Amino acid sequence: MYVDHVHFYVEDARKWSHWFQANLDFQSLGTEINKHTHTEILGSGMVQFRLSSSLDRHSPVANFLQTHPPGVVDIALVVDDLPGILARAAIYGGKIYQGFQKDYQNTQNIQDIQNTQEITSAKIKSWGTLSHTLLKKPSIYQYISPSSSLFSLPKSSPYIRIDHLVLNVPPGELAQAVQWYQQVFQLQPQQEFSIATPHSGLCSQVLLDPQTGFQLPINEPTSANSQIQEFLDLNHGAGIQHLALQVHTITELVTQLRGSGVEFLPISPDYYQELQARGAIALSSQELAVVKSQEILVDWEAESPESLLLQIFTQPIFSQPTFFFELIERRSHAQGFGARNFRALFTAMEQEQHQRHLRAT
DSSP: OEEEEEEEEOSOHHHHHHHHHHHHOOEEEEEEEOSSEEEEEEEETTEEEEEEEESSTTSHHHHHHTTSOSEEEEEEEEOSOHHHHHHHHHHTTOOEEEESSSOOTTOSOHHHHHHOOOOSEEEEEOSTTOEEEEESSOOHHHHOOTTSGGGGOOSOOSEEEEEEEEEEOOTTOHHHHHHHHHHHHOOEEEEEEEEEOSSOEEEEEEEEOTTTOOEEEEEEESSTTOHHHHHHHHHTSOEEEEEEEEESOHHHHHHHHHHHTOOBOOOOHHHHHHHHHTOOOSSOHHHHHHHHHHTOEEEEETTEEEEEEEEEEBOOSSSSSOOEEEEEEEGGGOOSOOHHHHHHHHHHHHHHHHHHHHHHO
């Protein structure tokens, strides 16, 4: 299982298409317009986004934005066992929105779903307003005509793939959400994190597809003033907090994106003092200086110090602080998430939350 594309609902698809192109180095792949909704399709390498805005009040986008801020509404996944996932979703309470070749919403016979080979795509409800479009094969060519700009895309891209997405859920729902993704998608639990500062805290469980390496961390707040709780309040429920793009060379890309106007979360200078106190780092002195100047986080495990995780996080991109991007470089097959980086991100976001509240007063 891996991510085919991520679908955002926004107030102005054309405006945000320009933003992604100008700031994040994406390219336009095409446009879809139906009676009620305007959708822009963007891509860079193996990463594809769809941005939809409403043309009138009958659009599902208009309905969504009446209650929620702009953000991710659907994560489309290419899966090997589409009938099996639909069958398990039916068993474990996942609403099936669409089965494009055959409608199974009201079926009483799970075997009808498991035995069919007709379904090529479907859509199921996940947590909160999030849904998953499920595909047997990548979608990109079915949307784009041979005359489109897709066929003039450069072969190289700064992005390798979507590394992971982070789902925030209300207090008390973490175990339920984890269990649902295990049951329906057969993801496996990996790392657990429990972070508490003098001000707030969270619990997190990372889920993994062992076949592809796709990861889904799920967070819940452990305090009323947690940044996770703030997200839930502003988002009016569960949703995707951020999306991580795995990149080839993070230092070069961050320099480029800063030059394009992308703003990143500031990191305390104390972080880099603590980093150097850990001992030898598998970075040259020149590279370490660049990492520090660009405020990139670095982590590794003691048993494999050459397997570095380098991460950085943008400021929230929409008017409400409910969605941001992460860039992540995994050196020497670094796996999972570093506990120190996880805490450093939480602390940086907590500080940004504090500064935002000060600006509002």
